[in-house]
Amino acid sequence: MAYSNKVLDHYNNPRNVGALDRNDQQVGTGMVGAPECGDVMKLQVKVNPETGIIEDAKFKTFGCGSAIASSSLATEMLKGKTVDEALEIKNTVIVNELALPPVKIHCSVLAEDAIKAAIADYKKKNSVGNPAAAQVAQ
Amino acid sequence: MAIKLPIYMDYHATTPLDPRVLEAMMPYLTTKFGNAASRNHSFGWEAEEAVETARKQIGDLVGANAKEIIFTSGATESNNLALKGVAEMYSERGNHIITAATEHKAILDTCKRLEKHGYRITYLPVTASGLIDLDMLRESITDRTILVSIMYANNEIGVIQPVAEIGKICKQKGVLFHCDGVQAVGKVPVNVIQDNIDLLSLSGHKLYGPKGVGALYVRRRNPRVQVTAQMDGGGHERGMRSGTLNVPGIVGLGEACALCRKEMAEESVRVGALRDKLKDRLTAQLDEVYVNGTMESRLPNNLNISFAFVEGESLLMGINDVAVSSGSACTSATLEPSYVLKALGAGDDIAHSSIRFGLGRFTTEEEVDYVAEKVVTVVRKLRELSPLYEMFKDGVDLSKVQWAAH
Numbered sequence: 325m326a327y328s329n330k331v332l333d334h335y336n337n338p339r340n341v342g343a344l345d346r347n348d349q350q351v352g353t354g355m356v357g358a359p360e361c362g363d364v365m366k367l368q369v370k371v372n373p374e375t376g377i378i379e380d381a382k383f384k385t386f387g388c389g390s391a392i393a394s395s396s397l398a399t400e401m402l403k404g405k406t407v408d409e410a411l412e413i414k415n416t417v418i419v420n421e422l423a424l425p426p427v428k429i430h431c432s433v434l435a436e437d438a439i440k441a442a443i444a445d446y447k448k449k450n451s452v453g454n455p456a457a458a459q460v461a462q
Numbered sequence: 463m464a465i466k467l468p469i470y471m472d473y474h475a476t477t478p479l480d481p482r483v484l485e486a487m488m489p490y491l492t493t494k495f496g497n498a499a500s501r502n503h504s505f506g507w508e509a510e511e512a513v514e515t516a517r518k519q520i521g522d523l524v525g526a527n528a529k530e531i532i533f534t535s536g537a538t539e540s541n542n543l544a545l546k547g548v549a550e551m552y553s554e555r556g557n558h559i560i561t562a563a564t565e566h567k568a569i570l571d572t573c574k575r576l577e578k579h580g581y582r583i584t585y586l587p588v589t590a591s592g593l594i595d596l597d598m599l600r601e602s603i604t605d606r607t608i609l610v611s612i613m614y615a616n617n618e619i620g621v622i623q624p625v626a627e628i629g630k631i632c633k634q635k636g637v638l639f640h641c642d643g644v645q646a647v648g649k650v651p652v653n654v655i656q657d658n659i660d661l662l663s664l665s666g667h668k669l670y671g672p673k674g675v676g677a678l679y680v681r682r683r684n685p686r687v688q689v690t691a692q693m694d695g696g697g698h699e700r701g702m703r704s705g706t707l708n709v710p711g712i713v714g715l716g717e718a719c720a721l722c723r724k725e726m727a728e729e730s731v732r733v734g735a736l737r738d739k740l741k742d743r744l745t746a747q748l749d750e751v752y753v754n755g756t757m758e759s760r761l762p763n764n765l766n767i768s769f770a771f772v773e774g775e776s777l778l779m780g781i782n783d784v785a786v787s788s789g790s791a792c793t794s795a796t797l798e799p800s801y802v803l804k805a806l807g808a809g810d811d812i813a814h815s816s817i818r819f820g821l822g823r824f825t826t827e828e829e830v831d832y833v834a835e836k837v838v839t840v841v842r843k844l845r846e847l848s849p850l851y852e853m854f855k856d857g858v859d860l861s862k863v864q865w866a867a868h
């Protein structure tokens with residue numbers, strides 16, 4: 325299979341590889357996929373509680389080159405966005421940016437899911453619905 | 463000496479044509495173009511003579527008589543002819559065929575078609591070693607069984623089935639034994655007499671011969687085996703396979719077999735040592751690597767190995783100047799991981815992480831060193847990227863994690 329230059333670039337120089345402290349109140353962690361399916365993405369965001377802006381993003385991915393590239397690109401796109409803007413990111417943007425062929429579209433879907441899962445985790449930690457957070461707020 | 467890239471290490475998929483084979487074929491691609499079935503002139507006679515020489519060369523390699531060799535277009539056809547031809551010829555005797563879950567698609571899909579036509583097929587499982595259980599084979603044979611078809615050596619994991627024992631069981635029970643010998647013939651000693659094989663498939667392009675030519679050995683004596691032709695035409699090849707003979711291809715197949723016969727003993731030792739070196743270097747420098755299938759009974763040129771926590775296609779991408787193949791779903795047309803590795807009970811994650819190295823006649827020690835080093839570097843890099851490796855290092859039991867499957 326031939327890879328686009330963009331995929332090759334992210335594969336050879338993945339951006340924002342690493343881990344953030346998952347117990348940090350400002351950090352949201354999303355992990356999606358399964359080893360049996362051949363891909364697992366872990367994506368983390370660190371949000372500034374004052375501004376709601378994502379200040380840092382990290383990923384680790386087990387998967388094919390397109391899955392690695394999709395998650396690497398996702399971390400780049402997340403930085404500087406607000407939490408709500410991040411939820412607007414659609415997989416099609418990733419497909420277009422990386423010129424993914426049809427058989428690799430699921431990689432971009434997984435990246436979108438990983439973003440959603442990371443933000444959901446952050447919101448859960450910090451929302452009013454969270455009794456612990458609510459108590460602090462009182 | 464500078465190493466030539468890319469490096470070919472996919473000898474199970476196909477082998478390069480040996481230059482000596484090409485040389486033998488050349489006259490039959492140019493001046494000696496006759497039809498081997500032309501009985502009235504020298505063009506036909508010289509073609510026929512070349513075909514008969516090849517028949518003998520092939521027979522000699524596998525312990526068969528030249529008359530027992532039927533030429534085909536390759537092993538896919540040989541397998542089809544063996545299974546469908548026996549099924550049709552012996553349909554009054556029974557309708558049951560036994561094969562194994564790890565056979566090549568040319569066997570499995572042929573069996574599926576036969577099922578549609580009312581035949582009953584038993585697909586024997588394999589153990590973690592990749593080998594069938596002989597007791598299970600024995601118990602599966604009924605009075606309706608006409609054929610057992612088990613491959614000599616597997617094309618993915620290289621494991622060698624206990625063929626002589628299988629042959630003995632079939633002989634005792636009075637059922638025919640077909641063996642897909644594609645990966646084994648020319649690499650390890652195969653003998654249809656000692657192994658009690660009744661039908662044997664082989665292919666030119668897997669033993670340094672040309673593509674598009676193969677053969678089916680059909681036993682003529684003790685017992686005399688017959689197969690119903692699957693194509694109608696001029697009645698070539700004792701009526702079992704019609705079609706003008708591919709003379710240059712056949713000459714190439716014959717020469718390739720003659721070279722294997724002469725050089726196999728030495729070559730298998732050399733290639734086996736290179737394979738062992740590759741395995742030793744990979745297992746010494748990386749943790750959590752697993753060889754798929756037994757090393758005890760295996761082709762000398764095969765190494766199928768899983769690098770846990772690393773996905774196969776991403777590994778192939780990192781070693782893009784090395785031609786190998788992966789059992790990962792991402793590299794297959796079906797988007798399913800290797801059914802052979804699944805049959806070993808290894809788990810899909812191990813299948814996704816597998817690489818098949820196939821060494822051969824032209825593999826050098828420098829190439830093995832280069833490949834080992836490159837694989838180690840890329841696996842380490844990808845493990846830095848792998849959330850699974852991170853979890854493993856943190857002591858998480860991955861089998862207990864609730865995955866958000868998609």
Ligand SMILES: Cc1ncc(COP(=O)(O)O)c(C=O)c1O
Pocket residue numbers: 474475535536537538539541566568613615616617642644645664665666667675676
């Ligand atoms: C075990 C086995 N059987 C059959 C075949 C089919 O052979 P051919 O390519 O000659 O049709 C192959 C090759 O892929 C093989 O490895």
